[in-house]
Amino acid sequence: MALRPTGSYQAVTLVVFLLSFPINVLFKTWAVVATILLCQRQADDASTGGSATGTDGPNPGILAAARGALRTLRSLRPDIARLWRPVFSVELLVAAAVVPLQFASLLVVTLPLTLPLILDLQAATPAVIFEGQRGWAAVVRSRALIKRIRWSLAVPFVITVVAQRLAQRGREWVLGRLPPRFYTELVEIPVVVFLAGTLLSLLLMRYDDAPGLQDVLPYVAYFEAKASEELESDGMVEKPGPEQSQATA
Numbered sequence: 541m542a543l544r545p546t547g548s549y550q551a552v553t554l555v556v557f558l559l560s561f562p563i564n565v566l567f568k569t570w571a572v573v574a575t576i577l578l579c580q581r582q583a584d585d586a587s588t589g590g591s592a593t594g595t596d597g598p599n600p601g602i603l604a605a606a607r608g609a610l611r612t613l614r615s616l617r618p619d620i621a622r623l624w625r626p627v628f629s630v631e632l633l634v635a636a637a638v639v640p641l642q643f644a645s646l647l648v649v650t651l652p653l654t655l656p657l658i659l660d661l662q663a664a665t666p667a668v669i670f671e672g673q674r675g676w677a678a679v680v681r682s683r684a685l686i687k688r689i690r691w692s693l694a695v696p697f698v699i700t701v702v703a704q705r706l707a708q709r710g711r712e713w714v715l716g717r718l719p720p721r722f723y724t725e726l727v728e729i730p731v732v733v734f735l736a737g738t739l740l741s742l743l744l745m746r747y748d749d750a751p752g753l754q755d756v757l758p759y760v761a762y763f764e765a766k767a768s769e770e771l772e773s774d775g776m777v778e779k780p781g782p783e784q785s786q787a788t789a
Contacts, residue, residue: 565635569628570620576669576759577616577623623669630668630678634661659693660686666762685765688772693761700757711737 638658645654663682667673673681686693714733722729 561635562632565631566628569624569631572631572665573620573623573627573669574613574616577619578612581612581616626674627665627668629675630664630673633675633679634664637661655694655698656690659690659697662686662693662697662758663762663765666759670762685769686761688768689761689765693757693764696757707737 638661641654641658644650645658660683661679663685664673664678667678667681667685671681711733714737715730718730718733
């Protein structure tokens with residue numbers, strides 16, 4: 541008799557997902573906070589003529605650069621300890637909203653409703669790191685920022701998501717259609733195909749908690765929206781009203 545999935549099996553699957561979900565968010569939080577702080581340190585040191593990794597010369601070598609990066613990360617531990625909890629709470633809040641919205645988006649006809657909601661959440665984590673927002677206030681701040689660039693953000697966001705799916709399906713399609721002798725006589729060909737597909741996945745998306753375009757895009761969107769907000773604010777301050785124009789005349 542063939543075994544069939546039962547209700548208990550589905551329940552175990554659900555429990556595993558619910559347990560692994562916050563763990564994945566936690567690892568992503570640590571990676572994001574450490575990366576942002578390291579980039580900030582490098583930018584500050586570059587502006588002062590120093591080196592964030594503690595190495596001298598244009599080409600210090602891979603090992604020396606790695607040791608310098610580790611020293612820098614150790615020096616950033618107080619800042620990481622200060623930021624990871626508020627970032628984790630917002631990342632968990634955003635992920636809990638985005639995951640069901642992504643599943644709902646699979647119907648395609650729901651995209652006009654789900655896509656704006658997903659886009660509005662993209663700047664929540666940058667708002668925590670760069671503005672000190674907390675919890676729901678970060679979500680509100682994200683919506684206020686993203687509304688200025690929502691549809692210009694939609695294009696790269698959709699392209700990134702579609703490219704992720706195409707990269708995954710393309711790798712599987714090519715590996716599944718290679719002649720069987722390639723796996724015994726010409727093993728290097730499927731290995732190259734697999735590595736190329738994995739490299740593309742690393743570039744396009746978060747793969748095994750490695751940052752990709754999916755993680756970079758929210759920060760690009762945040763700074764673009766922030767710049768747009770500052771331009772609007774400067775325009776409102778500098779542009780004189782009718783009463784001011786008459787008074788100066």
